[in-house]
Amino acid sequence: MATQTGNAVIGQSGGPTSVINQSLVGVIREMKRARIVDQLLGARHGVRGIVNEDFIVLNEAPDELLERIANTPAAALGSTRDKPDQAYCEKIFQSFAKHNVRYFFYIGGNDSADTARIVGELAAKAGHDLKVFHIPKTIDNDLRVHDHTPGYGSAAKFVAAAIMGDNFDNRSLPGIKVDVIMGRHAGFLTAASVLARQHDNDGPHLIYVPEAPLSEEKFLADVDRVYSKQGRCLIAVSEGVSQPNGKAWAEAMTSNLERDAHGNIQLSGTGALGDYLASMITKKLQAPGGKKLRVRADTFGYLQRSFPGFVSGTDAREAHLVGEMAVRYAAQGQTGGSVAMKRTGGDDYKIDTFLTPLSTVARETKHLDPSYIADGNNITDAFREYARPLVGGLPRVGTFDELKK
Amino acid sequence: MATQTGNAVIGQSGGPTSVINQSLVGVIREMKRARIVDQLLGARHGVRGIVNEDFIVLNEAPDELLERIANTPAAALGSTRDKPDQAYCEKIFQSFAKHNVRYFFYIGGNDSADTARIVGELAAKAGHDLKVFHIPKTIDNDLRVHDHTPGYGSAAKFVAAAIMGDNFDNRSLPGIKVDVIMGRHAGFLTAASVLARQHDNDGPHLIYVPEAPLSEEKFLADVDRVYSKQGRCLIAVSEGVSQPNGKAWAEAMTSNLERDAHGNIQLSGTGALGDYLASMITKKLQAPGGKKLRVRADTFGYLQRSFPGFVSGTDAREAHLVGEMAVRYAAQGQTGGSVAMKRTGGDDYKIDTFLTPLSTVARETKHLDPSYIADGNNITDAFREYARPLVGGLPRVGTFDELKK
Numbered sequence: 001m002a003t004q005t006g007n008a009v010i011g012q013s014g015g016p017t018s019v020i021n022q023s024l025v026g027v028i029r030e031m032k033r034a035r036i037v038d039q040l041l042g043a044r045h046g047v048r049g050i051v052n053e054d055f056i057v058l059n060e061a062p063d064e065l066l067e068r069i070a071n072t073p074a075a076a077l078g079s080t081r082d083k084p085d086q087a088y089c090e091k092i093f094q095s096f097a098k099h100n101v102r103y104f105f106y107i108g109g110n111d112s113a114d115t116a117r118i119v120g121e122l123a124a125k126a127g128h129d130l131k132v133f134h135i136p137k138t139i140d141n142d143l144r145v146h147d148h149t150p151g152y153g154s155a156a157k158f159v160a161a162a163i164m165g166d167n168f169d170n171r172s173l174p175g176i177k178v179d180v181i182m183g184r185h186a187g188f189l190t191a192a193s194v195l196a197r198q199h200d201n202d203g204p205h206l207i208y209v210p211e212a213p214l215s216e217e218k219f220l221a222d223v224d225r226v227y228s229k230q231g232r233c234l235i236a237v238s239e240g241v242s243q244p245n246g247k248a249w250a251e252a253m254t255s256n257l258e259r260d261a262h263g264n265i266q267l268s269g270t271g272a273l274g275d276y277l278a279s280m281i282t283k284k285l286q287a288p289g290g291k292k293l294r295v296r297a298d299t300f301g302y303l304q305r306s307f308p309g310f311v312s313g314t315d316a317r318e319a320h321l322v323g324e325m326a327v328r329y330a331a332q333g334q335t336g337g338s339v340a341m342k343r344t345g346g347d348d349y350k351i352d353t354f355l356t357p358l359s360t361v362a363r364e365t366k367h368l369d370p371s372y373i374a375d376g377n378n379i380t381d382a383f384r385e386y387a388r389p390l391v392g393g394l395p396r397v398g399t400f401d402e403l404k405k
Numbered sequence: 406m407a408t409q410t411g412n413a414v415i416g417q418s419g420g421p422t423s424v425i426n427q428s429l430v431g432v433i434r435e436m437k438r439a440r441i442v443d444q445l446l447g448a449r450h451g452v453r454g455i456v457n458e459d460f461i462v463l464n465e466a467p468d469e470l471l472e473r474i475a476n477t478p479a480a481a482l483g484s485t486r487d488k489p490d491q492a493y494c495e496k497i498f499q500s501f502a503k504h505n506v507r508y509f510f511y512i513g514g515n516d517s518a519d520t521a522r523i524v525g526e527l528a529a530k531a532g533h534d535l536k537v538f539h540i541p542k543t544i545d546n547d548l549r550v551h552d553h554t555p556g557y558g559s560a561a562k563f564v565a566a567a568i569m570g571d572n573f574d575n576r577s578l579p580g581i582k583v584d585v586i587m588g589r590h591a592g593f594l595t596a597a598s599v600l601a602r603q604h605d606n607d608g609p610h611l612i613y614v615p616e617a618p619l620s621e622e623k624f625l626a627d628v629d630r631v632y633s634k635q636g637r638c639l640i641a642v643s644e645g646v647s648q649p650n651g652k653a654w655a656e657a658m659t660s661n662l663e664r665d666a667h668g669n670i671q672l673s674g675t676g677a678l679g680d681y682l683a684s685m686i687t688k689k690l691q692a693p694g695g696k697k698l699r700v701r702a703d704t705f706g707y708l709q710r711s712f713p714g715f716v717s718g719t720d721a722r723e724a725h726l727v728g729e730m731a732v733r734y735a736a737q738g739q740t741g742g743s744v745a746m747k748r749t750g751g752d753d754y755k756i757d758t759f760l761t762p763l764s765t766v767a768r769e770t771k772h773l774d775p776s777y778i779a780d781g782n783n784i785t786d787a788f789r790e791y792a793r794p795l796v797g798g799l800p801r802v803g804t805f806d807e808l809k810k
Binding site: 012015016018042056058060061065068069071072073074075076077078079080081161162164165166168169171172173177271272274275296297298299300301302303305306307308309310394395396397398399400402403 | 417420421423447461463465466470473474476477478479480481482483484485486566567569570571573574576577578582676677679680701702703704705706707708710711712713714715799800801802803804805807808
């Protein structure tokens with residue numbers, strides 16, 4: 001057993017997920033077993049809690065409570081949007097020095113990996129022995145090196161199920177439906193909507209991701225073609241979908257709105273892009289016979305990252321595992337890194353963890369591989385194969401069309 | 406066994422629910438057992454399918470398919486928004502006469518009960534023996550006589566879980582969050598958000614329903630008070646929330662927007678009310694120290710009525726039961742009515758079904774009892790007791806605040 005010579009700090013950062021607390025509980029449980037520190041301190045609201053010395057002692061948290069917290073969505077320690085610069089990182093290090101912190105576990109995305117990296121370098125310069133572990137978390141699934149990230153599978157399962165339900169709603173009362181899905185720069189979450197398709201003619205009929213720029217002309221022509229053929233159209237679109245000039249649709253739209261609204265109406269809310277696209281379809285397209293189209297829009301919003309009781313089992317297990325493994329790597333004497341997953345199972349889905357240097361994950365993000373996108377409006381089977389095991393089982397549904405076969 | 410002297414028609418109407426197919430499958434299964442007709446015809450898209458003689462023969466649907474369809478959200482036969490007038494009802498009756506239809510099962514809300522009533526009267530006048538059964542369905546839970554309606558429990562479970570998740574998201578990254586919930590005239594679904602509260606300080610902190618008119622002044626004062634005390638505020642508001650002058654907020658807002666937008670922007674999409682309320686808070690309230698508030702809005706949209714794999718078990722069973730019972734009442738020789746539920750269990754939740762005349766359910770709707778509303782911004786324990794058994798179990802969650810106790 002390693003000698004207990006100091007304390008550890010753990011924090012959570014950025015947009016929450018529905019399994020981020022699995023990683024937290026994975027760390028706490030393994031810390032209780034490994035006993036490599038005197039105290040495990042939970043920082044309230046990430047780096048802000050470190051600087052403000054706002055800590056909770058987590059060593060003695062009872063198992064029954066940990067079990068419930070593991071199943072609770074969003075950051076149980078509180079999260080933060082702070083993105084520390086060099087001066088902020090120095091304050092973090094000063095807090096660590098004061099509290100004799102020797103291990104830092106930071107659960108977050110690429111920004112958090114960068115913060116962890118800088119703090120680690122400051123400690124090294126000062127000759128303060130500090131081991132820094134980044135534990136991945138993001139529904140955007142956009143970390144480099146990582147095959148995928150905890151939080152993504154559950155958000156993707158929510159999106160796939162929501163689109164599946166909406167497909168049947170749209171079959172029931174046919175029309176055109178726009179569903180706006182999270183993802184400003186990477187389309188992984190929107191792409192997961194493809195898993196909703198179980199029958200011919202199932203939606204989503206059109207899928208738009210930020211990686212495939214979209215003109216108004218193409219969008220309207222696509223919708224018109226699907227609607228003419230099927231009498232309905234279900235569209236899954238990333239909130240970050242962009243125009244051929246590289247500008248995000250949401251951005252272009254917002255500046256129009258501000259110019260038109262005499263300062264009286266400010267439309268920064270999440271429903272705006274969906275409503276805008278729906279309104280564009282209503283104005284520019286017609287149903288056969290010149291009738292008005294039935295067009296609706298929904299924006300899935302925060303539910304995608306926080307809906308409880310409907311997580312991917314694989315995702316929950318893996319989120320717990322990367323937390324646990326961070327502590328095991330620490331107990332083995334590893335000096336730090338980001339705990340990543342790779343696939344090792346060939347045709348069967350299996351993963352293994354490994355440590356990758358923080359610099360390989362920090363700052364830049366990953367995008368959908370071009371092989372996952374077809375025709376600028378669809379997602380390929382290659383992506384389905386990639387995403388299916390992360391999402392796990394979806395409800396089994398049926399239609400009376402099957403009677404005809 | 407009754408003599409087989411004709412056919413039966415079944416249809417689905419109005420906004421779908423996630424268990425409406427349980428009722429359909431309940432009817433089909435019981436029809437296969439009871440054998441009181443030659444053919445059970447499913448009308449595609451409700452009354453429209455009857456008039457267009459667009460039927461599917463349902464007698465021979467295999468059990469395995471029925472099991473999947475029962476678990477599929479939205480109307481498997483297709484739904485319709487058509488609200489038949491007298492002339493339309495006559496066409497329905499003509500189709501019934503032509504196809505020797507002796508039983509009509511119509512799954513829907515109060516409008517469907519009214520259609521069923523009129524068609525029944527036309528048949529009686531013509532001396533055509535037709536037994537008409539209305540099978541209740543609505544997420545709005547607004548049918549008179551009925552203790553509650555199939556579809557409501559599952560939509561309420563979705564709303565309660567969504568608000569529960571969003572409460573933890575809002576704890577993680579504090580701010581003000583507006584969640585807009587379905588319900589134009591009745592607040593039952595929005596009221597179910599109260600079931601999300603499991604700890605002191607849990608949201609929703611404010612709940613607004615159409616039955617309690619709301620002024621801008623009260624809304625802003627409520628939000629300011631909660632935010633000042635807790636540093637965050639989660640608001641659940643019905644899409645049909647109204648102003649003291651009786652006008653719906655959504656309506657008042659839409660006319661403002663149209664006036665300001667030079668005809669260039671049309672905001673009839675579902676995200677508009679949430680964005681409007683969020684924008685009002687941003688403009689009129691300030692964080693301590695004059696800082697800008699973090700205000701966000703989500704509109705839960707169609708997911709509330711169509712999300713698969715997360716239904717209330719009680720709701721699914723009861724939806725199946727009312728379908729089954731409609732056929733049993735028919736087989737017993739009852740002449741028709743709406744299949745309603747009443748509670749019979751005292752402290753334990755139990756229900757029994759009974760037939761109520763179609764006229765008692767048709768046209769008018771039910772509203773939240775005043776005893777369920779407190780202070781114009783909250784929902785009482787009496788409502789919790791009413792709704793809890795309909796929704797069933799919710800995820801068990803925890804927070805580190807429990808460590809302090």
